[in-house]
Amino acid sequence: xxxxxxxxxxxxxxxxxxxxxxxxxxxxxxxxxxxxxxxxxxxxxxxxxxxxxxxxxxxxxxxxxxxxxxxxxxxxxxxxxxxxxxxxxxxxxxxxxxxxxxxxxxxxxxxxxxxxxxxxxxxxxxxxxxxxxxxxxxxxxxxxxxxxxxxxxxxxxxxxxxxxxxxxxxxxxxxxxxxxxxxxxxxxxxxxxxxxxxxxxxxxxxxxxxxxxxxxxxxxxxxxxxxxxxxxxxxxxxxxxxxxxxxxxxxxxxxxxxxxxxxx
DNA sequence: ATGACTTTCACGGAAAGA
Numbered sequence: 001x002x003x004x005x006x007x008x009x010x011x012x013x014x015x016x017x018x019x020x021x022x023x024x025x026x027x028x029x030x031x032x033x034x035x036x037x038x039x040x041x042x043x044x045x046x047x048x049x050x051x052x053x054x055x056x057x058x059x060x061x062x063x064x065x066x067x068x069x070x071x072x073x074x075x076x077x078x079x080x081x082x083x084x085x086x087x088x089x090x091x092x093x094x095x096x097x098x099x100x101x102x103x104x105x106x107x108x109x110x111x112x113x114x115x116x117x118x119x120x121x122x123x124x125x126x127x128x129x130x131x132x133x134x135x136x137x138x139x140x141x142x143x144x145x146x147x148x149x150x151x152x153x154x155x156x157x158x159x160x161x162x163x164x165x166x167x168x169x170x171x172x173x174x175x176x177x178x179x180x181x182x183x184x185x186x187x188x189x190x191x192x193x194x195x196x197x198x199x200x201x202x203x204x205x206x207x208x209x210x211x212x213x214x215x216x217x218x219x220x221x222x223x224x225x226x227x228x229x230x231x232x233x234x235x236x237x238x239x240x241x242x243x244x245x246x247x248x249x250x251x252x253x254x255x256x257x258x259x260x261x262x263x264x
Numbered sequence: 265a266t267g268a269c270t271t272t273c274a275c276g277g278a279a280a281g282a
Contacts, residue, residue: 009281111282158265167282206270207267
């Protein structure tokens with residue numbers, strides 16, 4: 001099974017790259033964030049032309065999450081929205097189920113500034129996610145993937161000094177992310193496959209040639225329940241999708257579970 | 265690293281991202 005999470009920074013602007021990705025990688029689940037479209041604007045026809053079906057939670061100009069599955073998949077929508085989230089209209093959480101497996105695509109709020117209301121709401125969102133993960137974890141296998149907007153450790157950013165006092169690296173955010181994993185009995189697939197010393201960033205700022213200078217962060221994650229985590233074959237970024245024509249500022253994070261060979 | 269891109273909506277420039 002191939003599961004991918006990708007913050008595409010507008011699905012409509014990224015449609016060609018998403019189609020390219022689908023035909024190249026053929027994921028069983030493609031979790032998207034920042035689709036940035038209203039329900040009416042969601043490009044269902046283009047997704048279907050690529051042999052996929054989209055389950056979406058679309059909020060308009062900002063945010064928006066979705067899960068793409070092959071047309072042959074029997075995956076069903078379980079829920080859109082997260083109980084207890086501070087801004088339900090923002091469309092940051094979607095749950096899909098296929099057999100015994102629940103897959104969640106989430107987009108954690110950025111937080112903007114430490115000590116802002118947005119920062120508090122980021123922690124609140126992560127707290128609500130932990131509660132929901134706890135419920136879902138007792139129902140079967142659980143895979144939560146998305147843009148979590150938290151770098152778990154200092155080694156997950158290019159320069160800790162450059163980020164001093166900013167969001168994504170504070171202890172409250174890191175504790176909230178750890179709590180999400182703990183509540184759902186989930187492990188970080190990156191850590192499970194690569195360990196903590198071989199860090200692969202998932203985001204680089206568009207500005208200042210950050211990608212080529214290596215100024216990035218690891219903020220997109222897959223959290224997997226133990227039965228899944230035990231059979232992780234690989235968890236790696238699709239680096240070439242940060243290059244070329246109109247890339248997102250995030251790369252896809254590609255998780256192989258079971259005996260599927262890597263296509264990267 | 266902090267203004268240096270990119271997107272949306274709407275037709276200039278604000279708002280947001282991380």
